Amino acid sequence: MSDAGRNTIALWRKPSLIWLALMLLLGLTVGSAYIPLGIGNGLINYGVAVAKAALVLVFFMHLDRSRALVRLAAMTGLLWLVFMFSLSFGDYLTRDWNGSATTLAPGKKDLATHERGTFPKERMPLVPRFGSRD
Amino acid sequence: MSEVSRVLHEPWPSVERQKLAVTFGMWVFIASEVLFFGGLFLAYTIYRHLDAEAFKAAARETEVVYGATNTAVLLTSSLTMAMAVKASQEGLRRMTLWCLTATVALGVAFLVIKGFEYHSDLEKGLWPGPGFPLHPAATQLFWAFYWIATGIHAVHLTVGIGIVSVVTLELKRGTLPVEATRFDGVALYWHLVDTIWIFLLPMVYLIGRS
Numbered sequence: 001m002s003d004a005g006r007n008t009i010a011l012w013r014k015p016s017l018i019w020l021a022l023m024l025l026l027g028l029t030v031g032s033a034y035i036p037l038g039i040g041n042g043l044i045n046y047g048v049a050v051a052k053a054a055l056v057l058v059f060f061m062h063l064d065r066s067r068a069l070v071r072l073a074a075m076t077g078l079l080w081l082v083f084m085f086s087l088s089f090g091d092y093l094t095r096d097w098n099g100s101a102t103t104l105a106p107g108k109k110d111l112a113t114h115e116r117g118t119f120p121k122e123r124m125p126l127v128p129r130f131g132s133r134d
Numbered sequence: 135m136s137e138v139s140r141v142l143h144e145p146w147p148s149v150e151r152q153k154l155a156v157t158f159g160m161w162v163f164i165a166s167e168v169l170f171f172g173g174l175f176l177a178y179t180i181y182r183h184l185d186a187e188a189f190k191a192a193a194r195e196t197e198v199v200y201g202a203t204n205t206a207v208l209l210t211s212s213l214t215m216a217m218a219v220k221a222s223q224e225g226l227r228r229m230t231l232w233c234l235t236a237t238v239a240l241g242v243a244f245l246v247i248k249g250f251e252y253h254s255d256l257e258k259g260l261w262p263g264p265g266f267p268l269h270p271a272a273t274q275l276f277w278a279f280y281w282i283a284t285g286i287h288a289v290h291l292t293v294g295i296g297i298v299s300v301v302t303l304e305l306k307r308g309t310l311p312v313e314a315t316r317f318d319g320v321a322l323y324w325h326l327v328d329t330i331w332i333f334l335l336p337m338v339y340l341i342g343r344s
Contacts, residue, residue: 008229011220019213023206029340030202036344045336052209052332060216061325062157070157077165081172085179092180 018059025052140311153315160322171330174286178279178337185272190342192268192276195260200251201339204244205331211240212328215298219321227305227312234302237324241295248288255280280338287334290327298324 029048033041058064063071138149146152182189218233259267261281262274297320304310 007224008226011224012217015213015216015220018216019209022209022212026202026205026209026335029336030198033198033336033340033343041344042336042341045340049333049336053329056212056325056329056332060212061322066157067154070154070161073158073161073165076162077168077172080165080169084169084172084176088176088180089183092183 015059018055022052022055025055141313141315149313149315153318156315156319157322160319164322164326167326167330171283171286174279174283175333175337178283181272181275181279182341185270185275188270188272189276192273193338193341194343195258195268196280196339197251197254198339198343200247200254201335204247204251205335207240207244207247208328208331211237211244212325214240215321215324219317222312222314222317225312230312230317231302231305234298234305238295238298238302241291241298244291245288245295248284283334284338287327287330290330294324294327 025048029045032044035041037044057074061074063074066074142149142152146155214233214236218230218237221229221233255261259265260277262278266274266277268274268277301310301314301316301320305312305314310316
């Protein structure tokens with residue numbers, strides 16, 4: 001084999017391994033989605049998505065050998081994404097008329113029924129309850 | 135004209151500096167794109183939290199075979215794109231050309247598969263509005279997200295195909311040197327579009343399957 005040919009194969013080796021890992025992760029996430037695992041399904045699906053994204057970011061987008069400036073720029077989007085999600089859910093998860101995960105208003109029985117809490121009409125949710133209209 | 139003077143543009147004092155500017159600029163743009171799609175993903179997560187069962191019922195109607203196949207296609211296109219950049223850095227012009235062409239072909243393949251999928255979705259009447267086949271009504275929220283998110287993603291991919299096609303043609307004609315720093319920026323954009331799809335896969339296709 002010529003030197004150029006050997007060189008080309010060496011170039012392909014690492015990216016091909018990353019690609020193989022991505023394909024295995026894809027198989028894992030699609031396959032596991034059909035096995036009833038309760039909350040495990042979501043954890044695997046999003047865990048695999050984060051793992052795949054990390055492989056793409058670190059190796060294909062070269063964050064592994066980027067300068068600090070570039071790495072910081074890459075992380076700013078994620079940082080503000082975390083703020084956006086945590087502030088929004090800090091709101092949604094603490095309002096019991098929205099199926100809150102925190103304590104319910106007195107006299108309210110069931111989270112899943114989507115019944116309105118004991119709030120007065122003018123403090124009703126901004127989000128219309130589509131499910132209850134059917 | 136020497137190679138360096140063909141690669142280097144004003145106002146950069148060196149190719150290395152120019153390369154840093156390209157990647158830094160692209161990553162700032164990508165951060166804004168992350169927040170753009172992040173808003174959409176946040177809306178999805180909130181509505182899914184509020185109507186979990188409706189979202190599962192709605193997601194069961196998506197075409198998981200098309201979705202998974204397209205994920206494989208896009209991940210493979212990311213490999214060819216990464217290889218194009220590697221080859222360009224090694225000065226391997228022919229290999230760069232081949233890898234860029236493969237990337238464009240895989241991008242087009244994704245859109246064709248997506249077209250078949252959209253056709254099947256529309257045949258099933260899964261366009262939100264009067265006469266929507268699924269119940270409860272919140273299933274329409276899922277399908278509204280489906281059309282908007284996959285549609286905007288397809289627009290991004292189309293833009294990517296256009297950009298990669300242009301640099302491929304420029305490289306083929308010889309107007310763009312193989313060492314051009316432009317390939318780094320183009321590749322980063324392509325990988326971003328792939329990464330967004332990586333998250334759309336579980337959100338759109340994998341919930342409610344078990």
